[in-house]
Amino acid sequence: MTGYAGDTDSGADRGEPDRAGAERLVDAYSLVVFDLDGVIYLIDRPIPGAVEAVSRLHAEGRAVAYATNNASRRSSEVADLLTGMGVAAEPAEVLTSAAATAELLRDRLPEGAPVLVVGAEALRAELRAVGLRPVATADEEPAAVAQGYGPQVGWSDLAEASLAVRAGAPWYATNTDRTLPSPRGPLPGNGSLVAVLRTALDRDPDVIVGKPEPALFTTAARRAGTGRTLVVGDRLDTDIEGARRAGLDSLLVLTGVSDATELLAAPEERRPAYVSFDLAGLFDPAAVVAVPGRAADGGWSVTEAGADLVLDGAGPPLAALAALCAVAWSTGAGPRVRAQSPAAGEALAAFGLDG
Numbered sequence: 001m002t003g004y005a006g007d008t009d010s011g012a013d014r015g016e017p018d019r020a021g022a023e024r025l026v027d028a029y030s031l032v033v034f035d036l037d038g039v040i041y042l043i044d045r046p047i048p049g050a051v052e053a054v055s056r057l058h059a060e061g062r063a064v065a066y067a068t069n070n071a072s073r074r075s076s077e078v079a080d081l082l083t084g085m086g087v088a089a090e091p092a093e094v095l096t097s098a099a100a101t102a103e104l105l106r107d108r109l110p111e112g113a114p115v116l117v118v119g120a121e122a123l124r125a126e127l128r129a130v131g132l133r134p135v136a137t138a139d140e141e142p143a144a145v146a147q148g149y150g151p152q153v154g155w156s157d158l159a160e161a162s163l164a165v166r167a168g169a170p171w172y173a174t175n176t177d178r179t180l181p182s183p184r185g186p187l188p189g190n191g192s193l194v195a196v197l198r199t200a201l202d203r204d205p206d207v208i209v210g211k212p213e214p215a216l217f218t219t220a221a222r223r224a225g226t227g228r229t230l231v232v233g234d235r236l237d238t239d240i241e242g243a244r245r246a247g248l249d250s251l252l253v254l255t256g257v258s259d260a261t262e263l264l265a266a267p268e269e270r271r272p273a274y275v276s277f278d279l280a281g282l283f284d285p286a287a288v289v290a291v292p293g294r295a296a297d298g299g300w301s302v303t304e305a306g307a308d309l310v311l312d313g314a315g316p317p318l319a320a321l322a323a324l325c326a327v328a329w330s331t332g333a334g335p336r337v338r339a340q341s342p343a344a345g346e347a348l349a350a351f352g353l354d355g
Helices: 050-059 075-085 097-108 121-129 155-166 190-201 215-224 236-245 260-264 317-331 342-350
Strands: 031-034 063-068 094-096 114-118 133-135 144-147 171-173 229-233 249-253 274-276 288-290 300-305 308-313 337-339
Touching: 031 215, 050 063, 063 075, 063 215, 075 094, 094 097, 094 215, 097 121, 097 144, 097 171, 097 215, 114 121, 114 155, 121 133, 144 155, 144 190, 155 190, 171 190, 215 229, 215 236, 229 236, 236 249, 260 317, 274 317, 288 317, 300 317, 308 317, 308 342, 317 342, 337 342
Parallel strands: 031 063, 031 229, 063 094, 114 133, 114 144, 144 171, 229 249, 249 274, 308 337
Antiparallel strands: 274 288, 300 308
């Protein structure tokens, strides 16, 4: 099984577009919305092949957008960063959780209202841009608390936010990503900082703006107008779930946070339509697979052995992953997997499932 041959009997049953005659995944969509960290770059270094993939979309005249939960940079800064990596990007193509949070607060608060900010300067700048006044202490009687990721956020920032929320200020979180990717491995993200306040206050934020909430994706799709939208992400709990909440198809790339083990254990609301190792899957039918596949297809077969999955046969690794998803998602077995053949062992090793 290569390309899309791993589809279930009817893609329409899962709300997928009719791909009959489409040689490439991207040909079925008029807009591609990319997550950034883990998809286009890691912190500030481009992921191999990502610049070329986006440049190819631009060369073909295809619409692209970027939706990121990272609230530590403004849209213009993200566009500059991308351009510096070789991806020509405009601020209007970039949707950040910081800007979305500021716009939401602008619509709910009077002009000039004080907002206590926990996060980076980018969040403060976005609030100023919409006519609100960032403050740093609860003594300034903030009308709301806006919490976003910032590498310098410390105990005193969280303490002031705690006091303000206890005094009645509504609590807005730009996002709740538990981790963020880095070349050294996952690091604590805004969700981990939100968890500190959640523990101290014994309550959840009043509003969570970023993914998996659908606002960033629905805004991008609305700006693009007619045609289908494909969301490309590396996280099941934000990118993929957010796309599903927005009613959009999604491609999981294995260049960031979520891996094959997490994919096999994914609940229905976090299951992508497609999986590829990287962005080559947008253009190469052999580099992407629709999930779930079939338990026996493309030279592979997957069976249950107690709580384990057993992979046998030979074929493309992505086809093996699609077959594994078919059984894992329908039975709840796995994600512990065993190989029955040498080729199966190689395929599992390719996904880190051989441990």
